Amino acid sequence: MSPLKFILLAAILALQVARVSAIQITEYSAAENDRFLSGFPSAPVENAGGSFVGLGYDWSGVGWASTDGTKGFGLLSPQHYLVATHYGGAAAVTVSPSDGAVSSGNQFGVVNLGVPTYTSNGTTTYDLSLGTLTAPIASSAALPRYGVLDLNASSTVNSPANYTGQGIFLTGRGGNGTQSPRVAASTINTMIVDASNSFFVTTRTSVQLETGDSGSPTFAAWTNPNGASELALVGNNFAISDTYNFINFLGTAAGINSLNAQMTASGFALRVVGNPASSWQGDTDANLSLNSNWSSGSIPTDLFTLFNSSTATTRAITVNANTNLRGLSFKSNVATDDAFTFSGTSTLTVGRGGVTNYDEARQVFNAPVSLGDHQYWDAGAGGVTIANLATNGKLLEVTGAVSITGTVSGNGSLALTGGRLDLDGASTYSGTTWVHSGRLSVGGNITSSSGVVLDAGGELYGSGNVGAVSGSGSIDPGNSPGIFTAESLNTEEGMDFNFEFSQTGSPAYGNATASGNDVLRLIGATPFSQLLGAANEVNIFFNVASLAGADSFRGGFFTDNDVPFFGSIEGAAFLYYLANPTGTTIYNGVNYAAYAGPISLSTVGETAGFSSGSQAGFVMQIVVPEPGAAPLLLVGIVIAFLAIRHRRTRCTG
DSSP: OOHHHHTHHHHHHHTTSOOOOSOEETTOOHHHHBSEEEOTTTSOEEOOOTTOTTTTSOOTTEEEETTEEEEEEEEEETTEEEEETTTOOOSEEEEOOTTSOOEEEEEEEEEEOOOOOEEETTEEEOOEEEEEESSOOOGGGOOOOOEEEOOOSSSSSOOGGGGTTOEEEEEEOOSSTTSOOEEEEEEOOEEEEETTEEEEEEESSSEEOOTTOTTOEEEEEEEOTTSOEEEEEEEEEEEEOSSEEEEEEOOSHHHHHHHHHHHGGGTOOOOEEOOOSEEBOOSSOSBSSOGGGBTTSSOOTTSEEEEOTTTOSOOEEEOOSOEEEEEEEEOOOSOSSOOOEEESSSOEEEEEEEEEEOSSSOEEEOSOEEESSOEEEEOTTTOEEESOEEOTTOEEEEEEEEEEOSOEESSOEEEEEEEEEEEOSBOOOOSEEEEEEEEEEEOSBOTTSSEEEEEEEEEEEESSBOSEEEESSEEEEBTSSOEEEESEEEOTTTOEEEEEEOSSBOOOTTOTTSOSBOEEEEOSSSSBSSOOOTTOEEEEEEOSSOOOTTOEEEEEEEESSSSOOHHHHTTSEEEEEEEOTTOSEEETTEEEEEOOOOOEEEEEEEEEEETTEEEEEEEEEEEOOOTTOOOSSOOOOOHHHHHHSOTTOOOOO
16 A cells, blocks of 8 residues: 555544645745735735745635635635535635725535545545535636646546646635735655545655645746746645645546536536647648647647747648647747638547637638537637537637638537637527627527526627527627527526617618617517516617607517517616716717616517518617606606616726
């Protein structure tokens, strides 16, 4: 039996000892090892001093139990965090974004990942769990998306020896709930990874974890393919002995698969990062599957790869045979016209490492792209364009500027977390479409998707077609203005709407991209799953020079049901704005000022000549009453109310 396995029983028993002190660090100093200089936990001030051991890394994704500042967690997504099973999660988790404020999220639950941590005396313990929050932490917190470090030789074979000697940061508690958590540099000493164990150890020569440090994350000091320093997760603390610190290991195939199985249920994919095994050169020709075109002299099948425009002879690449790459990174360079393009009829399969574009140029995949695993893509400001995507039952989560011009197929799902995703083709994928934050523009048809879920920071717009829409984000039909079509709405979580009206009378129903007035067309038999209430804002932007008595505008909601629906919307908080060069509210690049009314709101029957054919239904109508006339249904809203109720007005100028 391995000596490490032999001493595990003593290590686990050590967890039962009452808390004694903070993580112990040889030659500890607050300047070097404290994450915060002061103010912890309510108003923490980050340690930006030159002697801080963690200087240059983003620590804002490391949170703590809201009621116990000694209990630390590492976030894997805005909604998921690592937990040591024996120590548990927290009713609420707090993080400290870079802006100095704090943000918290309530726990929904904790699930054991079913990955064997250690086996001692014939008993296997599963000590790695995943905590899920009830909703993602707001995108305004700008938390880092920590990746799990994948140094394995393939996506199915574990290579623990590749981690031995890796420089890491151990994190742990302060002396009490008001003393800063601590960070210490260390090194992976020994890995134990087999069918019944998945952990590694560090010696206690310079850093000694203490009881109460369980669950706090351990990071690799990783240099990403673009040359920048990042924190990459490798595990979390779970036990101690007299000789060693024990850390749950995340980087096994089973660990990665189990994390993805849990996270994808709420629309997040695990970010997996690794070191490029080979760089594309293209010295021989443009063929992707040719040994001599790679710096390693062989095709890097199921490996991480680097595409560097400053060293590549050829950037117009041909996918000449079906090729599987575990991850693709595009290095940043000064030139702005240095994009790579992937063409051909063969399929490029992208593995769990996804695509990361560090460059300012847009990378273009004209060849078919297939997902080999659940994955996270960071397209950056430069962006990524995909012609056709096969999901293969996997989730693709993206951030940055992404455009899919053709078909998305398969029974997988899509998710957007920041940035913009354009879907312009007639897709057939059947999974969910999540918008956690950012703007999803649908110019094509995604009615095959089981539904669009909008989190609080998500916006849905465009002139295409979707199925059922639910959540707490906003819908902005058209592209200033236009017609957007959905099956139905579930608005109970506080969904909001933004409608622009630039002409009196009816919209130009036959022109979905330039209709004059915004229209959200609802084609389902039950267009509204419930009545709109005060939590649902409907912002009306009159993009006209002035309003006069008897002015009438039609648009906003339109139902194919030939039945009045005013009762479904009258309870919403309607806010009105009038174009004004000095106004402080900006929507679609236009300045607006609050308009206090009076306004009359109703729904009226109308036969709309949509491009797909005429449809009899009902449409929302807004009338400016004649001076002295009584409003028909809904009268003006006071300016004070307007001032406090425009929380989701979008600034897109």
